[in-house]
Amino acid sequence: MISFYPGPSRVYDEIPSYVKDAYKKGILSINHRSEEFMTISEKVITLLKDKLNVPKDYTVFYTTSATECWEIIAQSLTNKRSYHIYNGSFGEKWFEYTKRIASGVRSYPFNREEIVNPKKLRFGAEEGVICITQNETSNGTQVSNDIIRQIKENNPTHLIAVDATSSMGGVALDFKAADIWLASVQKCFGLPAGLGLLICSPSAIEKALAINERNHYNSLAFMNDMMAKLQTPFTPNVLNIYLLMRVLEEVKPIEEVHAKIVKRYERWANYFSKKETLQHLIRNEEARSFTVVPVIAKDEIVTKVKAKAKSRGILLGEGYGELKSSTFRIANFPAIKKKEIKTLQEFLSNYK
Numbered sequence: 001m002i003s004f005y006p007g008p009s010r011v012y013d014e015i016p017s018y019v020k021d022a023y024k025k026g027i028l029s030i031n032h033r034s035e036e037f038m039t040i041s042e043k044v045i046t047l048l049k050d051k052l053n054v055p056k057d058y059t060v061f062y063t064t065s066a067t068e069c070w071e072i073i074a075q076s077l078t079n080k081r082s083y084h085i086y087n088g089s090f091g092e093k094w095f096e097y098t099k100r101i102a103s104g105v106r107s108y109p110f111n112r113e114e115i116v117n118p119k120k121l122r123f124g125a126e127e128g129v130i131c132i133t134q135n136e137t138s139n140g141t142q143v144s145n146d147i148i149r150q151i152k153e154n155n156p157t158h159l160i161a162v163d164a165t166s167s168m169g170g171v172a173l174d175f176k177a178a179d180i181w182l183a184s185v186q187k188c189f190g191l192p193a194g195l196g197l198l199i200c201s202p203s204a205i206e207k208a209l210a211i212n213e214r215n216h217y218n219s220l221a222f223m224n225d226m227m228a229k230l231q232t233p234f235t236p237n238v239l240n241i242y243l244l245m246r247v248l249e250e251v252k253p254i255e256e257v258h259a260k261i262v263k264r265y266e267r268w269a270n271y272f273s274k275k276e277t278l279q280h281l282i283r284n285e286e287a288r289s290f291t292v293v294p295v296i297a298k299d300e301i302v303t304k305v306k307a308k309a310k311s312r313g314i315l316l317g318e319g320y321g322e323l324k325s326s327t328f329r330i331a332n333f334p335a336i337k338k339k340e341i342k343t344l345q346e347f348l349s350n351y352k
């Protein structure tokens, strides 16, 4: 089965051999307080900073998922206010979860065809956390680095938190434009699920230490104490951290990956622009994600395309949330091969 699901998604072909290596080297049983683990952890952090252009003074934390990162931000950084800017299901979920944990949580939903206007997003002089979903996996839209940077510039007393779950590792992100970045590895990193990454600027760490919330195993101040020793408060997903190291050793620098992804996105956009029954969900090209291509059609066609694709060994991503029956999604993640895209395009040529 060729998976075009936008998470969990196609993993790199090398993963089974890396798992075998991990077993042979005894990594599946190493202690997470050992020198051996700390060496792997340090390598992962160095490689992440190197390959993705994460500033040297940012701190990387391991979590279990992107959802856990939302919770950590709500617990440990949202002491007064949190502003949620979103246009789809994942951004809304982030808002909903935060609301249950913190107070002063407000939402600023926008239309999926709309480009966020930073001029309209000035939140006053009080401290707060501004939460932006950079790549909305449910509807295939994105917020550009430029807009994120402008929101930060217009709100200097606030921290900017960015959910880049389905773009980190696939497109070039300007990490300096925000204070908190979160992702999980089962999307653009081409790895199995069960590992999240939380990346924090020095200002975010400073704020976490000032608030000093330490009521949870995953309180950021406590995680920061542990990360000073390249460790986590809990037993982490050591195998996935090792696999991340192996994958990062092999991947190209993010500029090259980004160029490949944008080129493939443009081919997809062009492909659907010539069709009638199958259309890119988002008409505004400027709003479109590079890594998730959502396709809209009549419900019965969507059902048919998904079923036929499956019988040909192609797994398409289901529509998400309110778009469940009217769309399917195509992941445009780095681990997907050129010939697999060709196979899918040939299959879709059966539809006008």
Ligand SMILES: *Cc1c(COP(=O)(O)O)cnc(C)c1O
Pocket (backbone or CB within 6 Å): 007, 064, 065, 066, 067, 068, 090, 133, 135, 136, 137, 163, 164, 165, 166, 183, 184, 185, 196
């Ligand atoms: C997949 C996804 C999540 C959830 O990731 P988990 O690792 O399952 O917690 C959150 N936000 C976005 C934008 C996603 O695409």
